[in-house]
Amino acid sequence: MAERLQLQLPNGEVREVPQGITPLELAPELLGEAAKDAVVGLLDGQWVDLRAPIPRSGPFRILTVRDPEAGDVIRHSAEHVLADAVERLFPGTIIDAGRQDHSEKFQYDFRHPRPFTPEDLARIEEEMARIVAEDLPFTRQVVTRQQAWELFKARGEELKLIRLAEIPEGEEITVFRHGEFVDLCRGPHVQRTGQIGAFKLLETSGAYFKGDERNEMLQRIYGTAFATREELEAYFARLEEARRRDHRRLGRELDLFSFHPLAPASPFFHPKGAIVYNELVALMRELYQRYGYQEVITPQLFDAELWQVSGHWEAYRENMFLTEVEGRAFSIKPMNCPSHCLIYKVAARSYRDLPLRLADFGRLHRFERSGVVQGLTRVRSFSQDDAHIFCLPEQIGPEIDRLFDLMFEVYGLFRFTEPTIYLSTKPEKAIGDAELWAQAEATLEGCLKSRGVSYTLNPGEGAFYGPKIDFVVQDAIGREWQLGTIQLDFNLPHRFALTYAAEDGTEKTPVMIHRAVLGSIERFFGVMLEHFAGDLPFWLAPEQVRVLPVSDKFLSGAQEVARRFQAAGLRAQVDGRNEKLGAKIRDGELAKVPVLLVVGAKELEQGTVSVRLRHRGDLGPQPLEEVLRRLGQAKAHRRAVLWEEDE
RNA sequence: GCCAACGUAGCUCAGCCGGUAGAGCAGCUGAUUCGUAAUCAGCAGGUCCAGGGUUCGAGUCCCUGCGUUGGCUCCA
Numbered sequence: 001m002a003e004r005l006q007l008q009l010p011n012g013e014v015r016e017v018p019q020g021i022t023p024l025e026l027a028p029e030l031l032g033e034a035a036k037d038a039v040v041g042l043l044d045g046q047w048v049d050l051r052a053p054i055p056r057s058g059p060f061r062i063l064t065v066r067d068p069e070a071g072d073v074i075r076h077s078a079e080h081v082l083a084d085a086v087e088r089l090f091p092g093t094i095i096d097a098g099r100q101d102h103s104e105k106f107q108y109d110f111r112h113p114r115p116f117t118p119e120d121l122a123r124i125e126e127e128m129a130r131i132v133a134e135d136l137p138f139t140r141q142v143v144t145r146q147q148a149w150e151l152f153k154a155r156g157e158e159l160k161l162i163r164l165a166e167i168p169e170g171e172e173i174t175v176f177r178h179g180e181f182v183d184l185c186r187g188p189h190v191q192r193t194g195q196i197g198a199f200k201l202l203e204t205s206g207a208y209f210k211g212d213e214r215n216e217m218l219q220r221i222y223g224t225a226f227a228t229r230e231e232l233e234a235y236f237a238r239l240e241e242a243r244r245r246d247h248r249r250l251g252r253e254l255d256l257f258s259f260h261p262l263a264p265a266s267p268f269f270h271p272k273g274a275i276v277y278n279e280l281v282a283l284m285r286e287l288y289q290r291y292g293y294q295e296v297i298t299p300q301l302f303d304a305e306l307w308q309v310s311g312h313w314e315a316y317r318e319n320m321f322l323t324e325v326e327g328r329a330f331s332i333k334p335m336n337c338p339s340h341c342l343i344y345k346v347a348a349r350s351y352r353d354l355p356l357r358l359a360d361f362g363r364l365h366r367f368e369r370s371g372v373v374q375g376l377t378r379v380r381s382f383s384q385d386d387a388h389i390f391c392l393p394e395q396i397g398p399e400i401d402r403l404f405d406l407m408f409e410v411y412g413l414f415r416f417t418e419p420t421i422y423l424s425t426k427p428e429k430a431i432g433d434a435e436l437w438a439q440a441e442a443t444l445e446g447c448l449k450s451r452g453v454s455y456t457l458n459p460g461e462g463a464f465y466g467p468k469i470d471f472v473v474q475d476a477i478g479r480e481w482q483l484g485t486i487q488l489d490f491n492l493p494h495r496f497a498l499t500y501a502a503e504d505g506t507e508k509t510p511v512m513i514h515r516a517v518l519g520s521i522e523r524f525f526g527v528m529l530e531h532f533a534g535d536l537p538f539w540l541a542p543e544q545v546r547v548l549p550v551s552d553k554f555l556s557g558a559q560e561v562a563r564r565f566q567a568a569g570l571r572a573q574v575d576g577r578n579e580k581l582g583a584k585i586r587d588g589e590l591a592k593v594p595v596l597l598v599v600g601a602k603e604l605e606q607g608t609v610s611v612r613l614r615h616r617g618d619l620g621p622q623p624l625e626e627v628l629r630r631l632g633q634a635k636a637h638r639r640a641v642l643w644e645e646d647e
Numbered sequence: 648g649c650c651a652a653c654g655u656a657g658c659u660c661a662g663c664c665g666g667u668a669g670a671g672c673a674g675c676u677g678a679u680u681c682g683u684a685a686u687c688a689g690c691a692g693g694u695c696c697a698g699g700g701u702u703c704g705a706g707u708c709c710c711u712g713c714g715u716u717g718g719c720u721c722c723a
Contacts, residue, residue: 099721115651164723167723203651203718204650206718207719208649219651220718248715253658259715264715369649548682550681551681553681578679586683
């Protein structure tokens, strides 16, 4: 065992240091004056608490309050300060634990006789500010299980004793203190509370102990913290940007959809929203033509027996709307797959018929608990760009490959980032033969590899009936959304006793692939609206062109212009209101109409229209025929850019 | 479902300690005929979420329900 460690520093230098040295001891040497700002050590991408011995050789650096990555540690330490403040203000409160992911927020759960009020939060914040001003040093101590037990027993921290008991045998147990406060914690923590430069408590909520609703409910407090006030303000600016893009707000402002209390969590798409919705469906139908899908239309209501056969009755009943007529139990469909199995069974299938790709935009209803519904992203009534592919086992590979083409084509069209791909494999509770699973996982992995796409493995996260590939994209402000999914299913074909006549004349069971590209159209609508901040691409815009007469005198001329665009298949309206041009421009911009056409004496005389593009402004008068041609092309090809200069 | 906050005109919001409801925008009417992000004036618009209670009196206080929003998807 080497006596000394080799640390590669960011400047390339390799520093030899004695075993057992801590980042804090090394800081003056590495950072000089800035040592007082040190927050945490980083050894080969892993945190090393300032007060903990550096465990081994490797690339090493010390983060200071000026490194944005140090924010996680600052928030984690602010979490302890929060718990300290609560204990100071409300003696007898039992503390539970904080949050694991500190990339954005911190939180702490408490056993407290009543919920915290907004007034409590204000007081706690003041107390936290005092603790930060006291600039108390954090200390780290390795303790034995027995010492930890006695410590928290003496402090009456019952929940901590439960947490302690759950720490696996053999793991190092540490406690962190600042001032009078002590917490069972892995760390890492900042040097002193004063390094928490700016913080804010955000909200309170109830939270079940260990996230399990059979446990007692604790009181949770959320907050966030940064090294500087500027970073805290930037955080609130990001929240504000997300609010500005909120699809619920845009949906109301742009008159796209609404909700009504008498149909909770079920959207009403208004005329403009229905245009957008139908354009999304039209896109998929067009692609289905090219990718060899056949669309089907299936019932809404089924005898419960169908769901018994499919297994939904057993596994999914709490999410289904049930009803009864003539003493017979029925359910509104939550998924399309069983219908498609029934269609499969209508005829004797041969291997020559496969792959059979059945697409269905059928409306689905799923009961979502009242507390979990949210705008368009979590609804009870929706439809999907759903399809099921029935194929031979050896067709899985080529089918997946085609699906990748389809997914990438669609996401590219909406200008999302390249998707991140997750491969989820066999979970513990799985059905079907182990050999088929292995084969399916190998096939999926083979497809990913042969396409050269990188992916992340999610071991054990597959569906109970088969492994799956998920597609996650980032939107314009960096938020991640899971859209597409490809799921292999060896279960349902068996349950429905689906067969085909194989080449050798024997009867075999086909494989089923469940897949969606947009996922729920409703959810995609919401995600896309936020991604574009309401500025829909030309081909999707409910109103593509608005013609603005300079005054009433040119109204009939403007109507004639609009008719030309309508005849070319474009969605064009005239703003015929008795308003000044400036007001019509403003309203057109606020309605996010991509193309505004100004028509006055000059234009009518010359056969031109003055083109004003959203986010580009006035292009001046352009020949009417030219504008018709360019916009017609832009729509037909679903172009992102409407007006290339060099055309 | 559970915890908390919220629910006032189509929208955004004000309404103090309980004393009988207000603004801006939108709408309607009229005047103005206008050249690239708001013309002026007038009018109309309310089951203050619903139901119950306290009170001489409730938008305001209490209870119940509904809806919306944020959480409850842990892991010292």
